[in-house]
Amino acid sequence: MSLKQELIDGLNEDLNLELEAVLRYLYHSATATSLLGHELRELLKSDITGELNHAVFLADKIVALGGEVKIHPSMPKKVKSAKEMLEVNAAAEHQVVASYTERIKQAEEFGDKGLVIRLEDILAEETDHAEELERLSR
Numbered sequence: 358m359s360l361k362q363e364l365i366d367g368l369n370e371d372l373n374l375e376l377e378a379v380l381r382y383l384y385h386s387a388t389a390t391s392l393l394g395h396e397l398r399e400l401l402k403s404d405i406t407g408e409l410n411h412a413v414f415l416a417d418k419i420v421a422l423g424g425e426v427k428i429h430p431s432m433p434k435k436v437k438s439a440k441e442m443l444e445v446n447a448a449a450e451h452q453v454v455a456s457y458t459e460r461i462k463q464a465e466e467f468g469d470k471g472l473v474i475r476l477e478d479i480l481a482e483e484t485d486h487a488e489e490l491e492r493l494s495r
């Protein structure tokens with residue numbers, strides 16, 4: 358497979374992780390209870406638009422590269438408590454940080470410096486998300 362196709366496939370994975378974040382944040386922010394849940398609600402609600410913007414950027418970039426946009430996000434799972442929500446979201450943010458780290462390497466190998474810069478910006482935002490969630494769990 359070409360470097361370009363590998364990059365497109367990776368961007369499609371990222372796109373679906375972003376869509377999953379939008380769905381999960383919407384679900385969690387609407388259903389969270391307790392004092393911790395209240396804090397989580399405020400945090401997640403404010404991040405929905407940001408994650409959606411990441412998805413929009415990725416979908417446009419896939420098309421710009423001549424790729425096919427493949428939308429198949431998993432639905433959010435039921436959670437029992439705000440504590441569980443916190444853990445699920447912290448793990449997911451760490452997962453996207455790892456994915457973007459890999460994608461940045463691929464974009465560098467492919468030679469798309471503009472994409473590298475955009476992905477670095479997104480990665481920095483995801484790192485902020487992970488840290489904000491971790492702060493709530495201490």
Ligand SMILES: [Fe+2]
Pocket residue numbers: 375378407408411483
């Ligand atoms: Fe995101």
Ligand SMILES: [Fe+2]
Pocket residue numbers: 378408450482483486
């Ligand atoms: Fe995030």
